[in-house]
Amino acid sequence: MNAARHPRLLFEKIWDAHVVGDIGEGAVLVYIDRHLVNEVTSPQAFEGLRLAGRSVRRPGATIAVADHNVPTGDRSGGVAAIADIDSRLQVQTLERNVEEFGVPYIPLVSRQQGIVHVVGPELGLTLPGMTIVCGDSHTSTHGAFGALAFGIGSSEVEHVLATQTLVQQKPKSMLIKVNNRLGAGITPKDLILHIIGKIGTAGATGHVIEYAGEAVTALEMAGRMTLCNMSIEAGARAGMIAPDETVYAWLRNCPHAPKGEAFEAAVAQWETLRSDKGATFDKTLIIDGRDVAPMVTWGTSPEAVTTIDGLIPDPAVIEDTAKRKAVMAMLDYMGLEPGRPIKGLPVDIVFIGSCTNGRIEDLRAAAEVIRGRRVAAGVRGLVVPGSGEVKGAAEAEGLDRIFLEAGFEWREPGCSMCLGMNPDQVPPGQRCASTSNRNFAGRQGPGSRTHLVAPAMAAAAAIAGELVDVREIAR
Amino acid sequence: MMEPVRDIAGQAIPLRIDNVDTDMIIPAKYLKTITRKGLASGAFEALRSRPGNLLDDPAYAGASILVAGDNFGCGSSREHAPWALLDLGIRCVIAPSIADIFYNNCFKNGILPIRLPLRSVERLMGLAAAPPTSQMTVSLVNQTIASADGVTEHFEIDTARKADLIKGVDEIDRSLREAQAIQRFEAHDRTARPWVRDMASDFLV
Numbered sequence: 010m011n012a013a014r015h016p017r018l019l020f021e022k023i024w025d026a027h028v029v030g031d032i033g034e035g036a037v038l039v040y041i042d043r044h045l046v047n048e049v050t051s052p053q054a055f056e057g058l059r060l061a062g063r064s065v066r067r068p069g070a071t072i073a074v075a076d077h078n079v080p081t082g083d084r085s086g087g088v089a090a091i092a093d094i095d096s097r098l099q100v101q102t103l104e105r106n107v108e109e110f111g112v113p114y115i116p117l118v119s120r121q122q123g124i125v126h127v128v129g130p131e132l133g134l135t136l137p138g139m140t141i142v143c144g145d146s147h148t149s150t151h152g153a154f155g156a157l158a159f160g161i162g163s164s165e166v167e168h169v170l171a172t173q174t175l176v177q178q179k180p181k182s183m184l185i186k187v188n189n190r191l192g193a194g195i196t197p198k199d200l201i202l203h204i205i206g207k208i209g210t211a212g213a214t215g216h217v218i219e220y221a222g223e224a225v226t227a228l229e230m231a232g233r234m235t236l237c238n239m240s241i242e243a244g245a246r247a248g249m250i251a252p253d254e255t256v257y258a259w260l261r262n263c264p265h266a267p268k269g270e271a272f273e274a275a276v277a278q279w280e281t282l283r284s285d286k287g288a289t290f291d292k293t294l295i296i297d298g299r300d301v302a303p304m305v306t307w308g309t310s311p312e313a314v315t316t317i318d319g320l321i322p323d324p325a326v327i328e329d330t331a332k333r334k335a336v337m338a339m340l341d342y343m344g345l346e347p348g349r350p351i352k353g354l355p356v357d358i359v360f361i362g363s364c365t366n367g368r369i370e371d372l373r374a375a376a377e378v379i380r381g382r383r384v385a386a387g388v389r390g391l392v393v394p395g396s397g398e399v400k401g402a403a404e405a406e407g408l409d410r411i412f413l414e415a416g417f418e419w420r421e422p423g424c425s426m427c428l429g430m431n432p433d434q435v436p437p438g439q440r441c442a443s444t445s446n447r448n449f450a451g452r453q454g455p456g457s458r459t460h461l462v463a464p465a466m467a468a469a470a471a472i473a474g475e476l477v478d479v480r481e482i483a484r
Numbered sequence: 485m486m487e488p489v490r491d492i493a494g495q496a497i498p499l500r501i502d503n504v505d506t507d508m509i510i511p512a513k514y515l516k517t518i519t520r521k522g523l524a525s526g527a528f529e530a531l532r533s534r535p536g537n538l539l540d541d542p543a544y545a546g547a548s549i550l551v552a553g554d555n556f557g558c559g560s561s562r563e564h565a566p567w568a569l570l571d572l573g574i575r576c577v578i579a580p581s582i583a584d585i586f587y588n589n590c591f592k593n594g595i596l597p598i599r600l601p602l603r604s605v606e607r608l609m610g611l612a613a614a615p616p617t618s619q620m621t622v623s624l625v626n627q628t629i630a631s632a633d634g635v636t637e638h639f640e641i642d643t644a645r646k647a648d649l650i651k652g653v654d655e656i657d658r659s660l661r662e663a664q665a666i667q668r669f670e671a672h673d674r675t676a677r678p679w680v681r682d683m684a685s686d687f688l689v
C-alpha cells in the first residue's frame with residue numbers, strides 16, 4: 010500500500026493487512042479470513058452463541074468437518090453407526106450446530122471428509138496471505154501456503170464465529186533458515202524433528218516461525234506442510250513459508266481455489282508476500298540441511314529425539330538433577346534401557362497417517378519402501394489416509410494394493426491413532442512407530458509408547474519389526 | 485461467563501515436572517464432552533493414579549495455585565485443559581514458561597497464568613512443597629506474589645489482559661461493538677481480495 014513503509018516481514022504484512030482496529034493496551038482486533046471447525050473444540054463455542062442469542066457472522070468463511078472422533082472402519086452406517094456413545098454425540102452435535110447456524114459442512118460420508126488440516130489445503134480453502142484459525146493447534150500446517158495460521162481455544166472459536174475477528178497481541182518473529190538440500194532419503198519430518206531436538210519444545214514459544222533457505226524452497230507442498238505442522242511442537246504460535254510457484258502450482262489443481270483471471274490477479278498480490286530485505290527477526294536459527302539424519306523420538310516429548318544411529322540417553326551421566334529425573338521418568342514410561350542403540354528396538358504397531366504425514370506424497374514414500382515386502386510377524390500396521398481425496402488418489406495409483414498385500418490395514422480417513430479419542434489406539438505397554446506429531450505419555454492411548462518417525466522410516470520399521478535406518482533397506 | 489480475577493489467596497501445589505502437556509492435564513478420552521464442566525475427575529488422570537500424589541493429598545485440599553515446571557500447557561489447543569484446572573479449583577498457574585495457546589486460554593476462563601524467572605519459580609516450588617509454607621497470595625492488581633517467607637515477588641503481565649481479567653470482560657460483547665469497523669474491513673476487502681470469497685454455496689447442500 011505505502012511504498013515508503015519500513016521493511017516488513019512476511020508475517021507482519023499479513024498481520025497489518027488484517028488489523029481491523031486497535032482496542033488499546035497493545036491489543037488489536039484481527040480479521041479472520043478462514044475458520045475451520047471440528048467436532049471436539051466447537052460444541053462449547055456453539056453453545057455459548059446459543060446462550061447469548063448470537064449468530065455466526067460469516068458462515069461462508071467457515072467450514073466444519075469431523076475428524077478426531079470418527080472411527081476409521083466401515084462408514085456405510087454413517088454417524089448413527091458410530092459405536093462409542095460420546096463420540097457419536099459429539100459428531101451429532103456438530104451436525105446439529107452447523108445446521109442451526111448455517112455453517113458449511115463436509116459430512117462423514119463425503120469423499121472430501123478427512124483431517125481438517127489435510128482437507129483445507131487440498132480443496133483450495135487455504136490461500137496465501139490469509140489469516141486462518143481452527144480450534145486445533147496444528148492449524149500451523151496451513152502456513153505452508155504463506156498464510157498466517159494458528160490454533161485457538163474454544164472461547165476464541167466462539168469469538169470468531171460471532172465476530173469473524175480475534176483479539177490478539179502481536180507475536181514475535183523467528184527465522185529458521187535451512188541452507189543446502191537435505192541428503193538422500195532425508196525427509197521434512199526428519200528436518201522438523203532435528204529442529205525441535207535443537208531448540209526444544211519451548212524454543213519458539215511466543216514466535217511465528219518463517220522457514221527459508223534452499224532445503225525449504227526445494228520442498229513440495231506436502232513436505233512444507235509437515236514442516237509447518239510441527240512448528241507447534243517447537244512451541245511456535247505459527248510456522249510459515251513465503252508463497253512461490255510450488256504453491257501456485259498446487260492451487261491451480263484445487264477445486265475451490267480461484268480460477269482464471271481471478272487466480273492471476275491473486276498471484277500478482279501473493280508475490281508481494283515475502284519478508285523485505287532489511288526487515289529483522291527477533292530470533293534466528295541457521296541449519297545446514299546436510300546435517301539432518303533420519304530421526305526417531307525416544308521419550309515422551311518431541312524434543313526427546315535422536316538420529317537412528319543414536320543411543321538412548323543414560324541418565325547416570327546427566328548432571329542436572331531435574332533433567333536426570335525427567336529422563337529417568339521418560340525411559341521408565343517408554344520401557345527403555347539407558348545407553349542402548351535406538352536401532353533394533355522391536356515395535357508392535359506401525360501407524361502411517363495424521364495431519365503431519367497422511368498425504369498422498371507420504372503414502373507414496375511409505376509404499377515405495379513396502380512394495381513387494383511383508384509386515385513382520387506380530388506387527389500391526391495401519392495406513393490411514395488423511396482424507397477421502399487422499400484415499401481415492403492412493404487407490405487410483407494402486408497404493409492400497411501394495412499396503413494390503415504387505416499385510417497393512419487400509420482404513421477410512423480421520424485422526425485415527427494420532428490420539429486416543431477413537432477406536433484406533435495403542436494398547437498399554439505396546440510400542441508404536443508413528444508418523445504423527447506427538448509422543449506424550451498416553452497420547453495414542455493409556456500406557457502407549459510412541460516413537461515419532463517419517464513415513465519411510467515407519468514403513469521400514471513395519472517390515473523389519475524393529476526401528477531401522479530406512480537407507481539401509483532401501484533398494 | 486468468566487469470573488473476574490483480583491486476588492487469589494490459597495495453597496500452592498508444587499508440580500515439579502517440565503513440559504506438562506495438555507494430554508497430561510486432560511487425556512483425549514475426556515474431550516468427548518459437549519460442556520465445559522465435569523472434567524475434574526479426568527484431570528491429571530495418570531499422575532493422580534499414583535499413590536501419594538499431591539493433587540489428592542488432604543494437606544493440599546482446596547489449593548487454588550499450581551506451581552509448575554518449564555513449558556507448562558504445551559501441546560494441543562484444547563480449552564478442556566483450563567476447564568479441568570478450574571474444575572479442580574485452580575485459579576492461578578505459575579511456571580518459568582507457559583505454552584502460548586494454553587496461556588491464551590487461561591485468560592478466557594478466569595485463570596491467571598504467571599511466567600516467572602526459573603529461580604523465583606524454584607523458590608516458590610520449595611515453599612509449596614512444605615504445606616505450612618505453601619500458602620500464597622497473588623495480587624493481580626499489584627502484580628505481586630506474597631509468600632510465607634515474607635518475600636514478595638513481582639510479575640509481568642500484559643496490561644490489556646490484566647484489565648480484562650480484573651473486569652471479567654465479555655470479550656465477544658466488546659468486539660461486537662466494533663461491528664462498523666469490521667463491516668468497513670469486509671467491504672474494502674471484497675474488492676481488494678475478491679478471491680477470498682464466501683464458500684457457503686460451494687458446500688451447503
Ligand code: SF4
Nearest residue numbers: 147363364424427428
Ligand atoms: S491428526 Fe492428530 S494432530 Fe492432526 S488434527 Fe488430528 S489429532 Fe490433531
